[in-house]
Amino acid sequence: MPTGSPEATFDLTVSRSINASPQAVFRAWTDPQQFRRWFEPTQLIMHPEKNDLYFIEVQWEGRSWAHYGRYLQIEAPRLLKFTWMSEATEGRDTVVTVELSSRDGKRTDVRLTHVGIPDNQLGRGHEEGWKQGLANLAKTVE
Amino acid sequence: MTNDSLDLAFGALADGTRRAIVRRLSTGTARVTDLAKPFSMSFNAVSKHVKVLESAGLVRRVKSGREHRLSLNPRPLREVNRWVAHYQRFWSDRLNNLEQFLKFNPNQEE
Numbered sequence: 001m002p003t004g005s006p007e008a009t010f011d012l013t014v015s016r017s018i019n020a021s022p023q024a025v026f027r028a029w030t031d032p033q034q035f036r037r038w039f040e041p042t043q044l045i046m047h048p049e050k051n052d053l054y055f056i057e058v059q060w061e062g063r064s065w066a067h068y069g070r071y072l073q074i075e076a077p078r079l080l081k082f083t084w085m086s087e088a089t090e091g092r093d094t095v096v097t098v099e100l101s102s103r104d105g106k107r108t109d110v111r112l113t114h115v116g117i118p119d120n121q122l123g124r125g126h127e128e129g130w131k132q133g134l135a136n137l138a139k140t141v142e
Numbered sequence: 143m144t145n146d147s148l149d150l151a152f153g154a155l156a157d158g159t160r161r162a163i164v165r166r167l168s169t170g171t172a173r174v175t176d177l178a179k180p181f182s183m184s185f186n187a188v189s190k191h192v193k194v195l196e197s198a199g200l201v202r203r204v205k206s207g208r209e210h211r212l213s214l215n216p217r218p219l220r221e222v223n224r225w226v227a228h229y230q231r232f233w234s235d236r237l238n239n240l241e242q243f244l245k246f247n248p249n250q251e252e
Binding site: 010012014016018019020024025028034037038039040060061088089090110112114117118 | 225226228229230231232233234236237238239240241242243244245247248
């Protein structure tokens with residue numbers, strides 16, 4: 001079944017500044033017991049080792065989402081990188097990178113980058129179709 | 143691509159004249175002078191609007207001989223993508239949870 005062009009992907013970045021040491025933040029991400037408490041998965045199997053796997057199921061916006069992935073890089077306490085695949089990535093391996101930085105060891109900047117989110121039905125299509133879509137959008141906001 | 147470009151794009155579209163320019167360009171390229179005509183606006187006034195659209199990446203200049211023609215570039219708005227919006231909300235929500243968790247569980251030493 002043809003899907004959108006594989007080259008058409010999107011990235012996003014979400015950041016937070018958290019009042020905790022990078023070690024504490026890193027532990028929250030990589031210790032399954034802690035991870036459970038804030039990520040709130042309905043199911044979790046987690047092996048946080050390089051090239052090892054995880055399965056995370058979450059309830060989000062009215063339904064269940066299963067995610068599978070592999071840890072690509074685990075460098076305490078500054079970097080965690082893993083693949084991330086679900087229905088919402090249309091079965092493609094996207095990559096999530098969590099970077100932690102801190103100037104004083106007490107407050108940590110968390111920067112989460114999610115790359116490779118594939119084009120979806122909305123974005124799928126050709127240049128001309130998009131031009132029309134844009135014109136329609138412009139019309140709608142009048 | 144980040145949400146900044148999306149903000150820029152929507153900001154650029156938050157103006158009636160610029161939306162009309164976008165609609166005109168969706169039917170084909172045009173010179174700035176061609177755009178000025180329907181609005182009985184000065185060339186300078188239209189130029190200003192075009193510059194805003196260019197900064198937002200919605201309009202590109204294409205050189206055609208000695209002419210500059212303006213062309214619509216819908217790419218910035220392709221970010222209005224269902225899964226990007228989904229994950230934007232999702233990750234934002236999880237990081238809020240993380241913040242709360244660490245706030246109420248500050249001593250994570252084992």
